[in-house]
Amino acid sequence: MLYTIEVERLVREHRLDGILDLTTTELADELVGGVFSAGGDRLTAAAKAGVPQIVSVGALDMVNLGPKDTVPEKFVNRNLFEHNPSVTLMRTTPSDVTEVWLPLRGISAIAVEGQAFYDSEADKALFDAIRRGLDSSGILVKEVDADVNDETWAKSLALRLAELVELKRKS
Missing domain, CATH: 3.40.50.12030 (Uncharacterised protein family UPF0261, NC domain)
Structure with missing residues (x-):
């Protein structure tokens, strides 16, 4: 350390x-x-x-x-x-490992369709690299059809975190 x-x-x-x-x-x-x-x-x-x-x-x-x-x-x-x-x-x-979640419709407010940083090819390359890097690792890669500022995204993450916290409490 x-x-x-x-x-x-x-x-x-x-x-x-x-x-x-x-x-x-x-x-x-x-x-x-x-x-x-x-x-x-x-x-x-x-x-x-x-x-x-x-x-x-x-x-x-x-x-x-x-x-x-x-x-x-x-x-x-x-x-x-x-x-x-x-x-x-x-x-x-595997239960010690963090999950990786991908917001497929944009990773920032200006990376959504119609905004200055929208680049579906760059996002695809990033997501593909993450998927390849974690393939066969046992780490869950969860894809959500929302952008990083979408309410669906936030609720999905919050619900999953609550599930993980509860699982940890039970173990």
């Missing part, structure tokens, strides 16, 4: 020209509740500073927990690996 925070600081200070971030395990820790989360701002400094960044999924197959005897009760039946006496790794599962 310290390394990640330090890299983010160096980017904000414009001391790095580019980032190749191949191990992003802190994202799984943030999502699931591991001990090495870098916080909700992980991966944001480069975008904010306009620094080129390539990100990969190295070590997103695991969540870092403390010593085996400190693993929270809700995780004790999961696939655990004692990395060393201080760190127990827990395998991520």
Whole structure:
């Protein structure tokens, strides 16, 4: 975590020209509740500073927990690996993964038909790349025939989030 925070600081200070971030395990820790989360701002400094960044999924197959005897009760039946006496790794599962939703009619207010950024070919290329990238990953890609500011879009997302929260409470 310290390394990640330090890299983010160096980017904000414009001391790095580019980032190749191949191990992003802190994202799984943030999502699931591991001990090495870098916080909700992980991966944001480069975008904010306009620094080129390539990100990969190295070590997103695991969540870092403390010593085996400190693993929270809700995780004790999961696939655990004692990395060393201080760190127990827990395998991520499909239920740990975030869904990706695509608003097919526009991804911003000015990207809808008739507006300045409307470009159905560019949107198709983006959506196709996302679909290809997530194909066979187990991550749900949900397509909604609405734009990002449509009431249908908002209600669909809110209902799904409520479902996921309820599922998590039951598990």
